[in-house]
Amino acid sequence: MSVFILVSGPFTDGRIWSEVVGRLRESGAQAHPVTLSRQPEADLETHVEDVVRLIDSLDLPDPPSETEEVVLVGHDYAIHPVLGAADRRAERVARVVHLDAGMPQDGDTALALVPDPSVHELLRAKGGPGPVPPPEPTQWQCWGSTEGLSARHLELLSRLAAPQPPRTLTQPLRLTGAAAVLPTTGILCTAGGTTVELVEALVRTGPPYLRKLADPRVGFFELATGHWPMLSCPDELAGVLLRAAADEGRRLTVPEEESSYARPFLLDAPQCPRVRKGRVDLHLPETDVETGEARGPWPAVLFVHGGPVPADLVPAPRDAPFYLGYARYTASLGAVGAVVEHRLHGITDYARAADDVAEAVDLLRADPRVDGRRIALWIFSGAGLLAADWITAPPPWLRCLALTYPILAPLPGWGAVGPRFDPVGALRTADGTPPPVVLTRAGLETPRIAATVREFMTAATETKTPVEIIDVPHSRHGFETDEPTDESREAVAAAVRTVLARLARTS
The missing domain is CATH 3.40.50.1820 (Alpha/Beta hydrolase fold, catalytic domain)
Structure with missing residues (x-):
């Protein structure tokens, strides 16, 4: 009994x-x-x-x-x-x-x-x-x-x-x-x-x-x-x-090896000079071989890690192979790859995380090695709601907004997030033309997250917002940490190339 x-x-x-x-x-x-x-x-x-x-x-x-x-x-x-x-x-x-x-x-x-x-x-x-x-x-x-x-x-x-x-x-x-x-x-x-x-x-x-x-x-x-x-x-x-x-219930099945969070990045991403400024790390393209000094200024991509994540997460997002890989791979192709460590630790923290991202953008643009007129934001997973601010009032220097398996509207039960952080709603009320979007979709995405992406695409069609889609049909949320496949490698490489092509444009 x-x-x-x-x-x-x-x-x-x-x-x-x-x-x-x-x-x-x-x-x-x-x-x-x-x-x-x-x-x-x-x-x-x-x-x-x-x-x-x-x-x-x-x-x-x-x-x-x-x-x-x-x-x-x-x-x-x-x-x-x-x-x-x-x-x-x-x-x-x-x-x-x-x-x-x-x-x-x-x-x-x-x-x-x-x-x-x-x-x-x-x-x-x-x-x-x-x-x-x-x-x-x-x-x-x-x-x-x-x-x-x-x-x-x-x-x-x-x-x-x-x-x-x-x-x-x-x-x-x-x-x-x-x-x-x-x-x-x-x-x-x-x-x-x-x-x-x-x-x-x-x-x-x-x-x-x-x-x-x-x-x-x-x-x-x-x-x-x-x-x-x-x-x-x-x-x-x-x-x-x-x-x-009675000890019933579904058991989770995951690989027995070490957590894939620490798995090496799926593309070759050579080490490069790294500079830490507050909450943002800058990974720089090759320095001048003769002088040892950085060339530039270069365009920059600011990577915004997903969340919420614990405050004491080890390794911290900007030190994890996942985001180091994205930033270093970007630097290897001639742009600054920056990673911001924001404080999205719970669903009530979106305003604080948004402030952290805005501060990181200011630090990035003020760096003399960065071309402050050519910046892209690249946002992952649960941090996708932070895109709303940049859609609502897009600055002219924001050349591209990249979103990878993002949450693009508050999930059911997330009423505490508030209306500010709703990218779907932001598209429909934007003050100006939203920046071009590069959207990476996982074909095996969880249904509730996929539903927010469909809502976003509907709003993008209604508002004529340009969206370039990179589909990864056989991959799941966070696919970069799975065993690499030709499909997943090409998807990440294509997304980076597409973002950098946006930054290369003169206007």
Whole structure:
């Protein structure tokens, strides 16, 4: 018999689980919804203790029986106290379920994953932060996709909600690693844009720390609904929880070798002089053999890495073979290849990342080795939303905007991104003629990202924006880090040649 402990996200309490609890108990399982402490002085440690006390109060054999296993379920913010409790009572917990929740590590705060920018502003207010007020019925979309929720559900959420104590969001999570060996299940609510396919792509091409998601002890399920499945589809959620407790779920399959994030670049990209200026690195074409000095000024391509990525990612994007390869290959063909390390660490960071990119552009154009009249921006993956600013008000020196398997409209559940970072909308409202676009499309792109690209192409047709397309039919998102093929090598080489041809034009 499984014993479920159910902990919900911010503002909500145990009542939100009522229908799921009923279904679980009808199946013969125990189900215990948790109401976390709500007093203003409560912090994350308080909520960890709330969950620990409930675990300790259960009438279970000691040591636990295989027929009475505790399954801790953390939804959204609640994965923080759930992991904290699992760390302290690892010997009594059989499984941790991340219900549309992140993967916080030791030292992380819940605030880092809060999508509503107004909360960040509130907690930075002078005089100290007060409780975070719960959303009104029309504001819940700032916290996640509301697909599947009726007006009655949204009113219920607001009626049952209470202010969130601020220190529950700002106090770091402390973990000893005791629970790291516990089986884990991720339940993804796909209306928010995250699917098992997308997670598998990130594990395959992303930084090494994501490889833990391919552990055979980790399983995944999808629910085709928004962020509150306990309201929108309680029957389906209860069924998935029972299957998770039975150790079902899809396992990820990725190559056993080292993460492809560190794999060498797929084209020959010889080393070249490298200059670091703030957040931007400049990779320069060959210097003069006789004098040892740089010739120029040269046109330049600024590569904008994808994201969001962790702040402590190792190697950092500008030191990773992927972006080093693009920059060095560009330099080998006679243009400055520059890489900006921007701070897109979460979906609320687009404005900060946009400032970082703008600063990098200014540094690049001010360098005497760079022809400031001939600049291209090359943007990858989730950073694609940053293209909106350069489409809305294109400067005359921006000769080309290159986009590689980009996200070109906010994904479902990304309401916190805001209207500024919507390249599709920017095309339709641009103040001036948008720059020529070079678009590299992966033929095996994840469906939700591919949908944003189709929307962009529709808008480009309507606005007569010139787009040169480089298709890579048999490749996936992040294909450069897969085993190279003739198709992928030619696609990257063609994209670079096309961008540089744009920069070579005199007007």
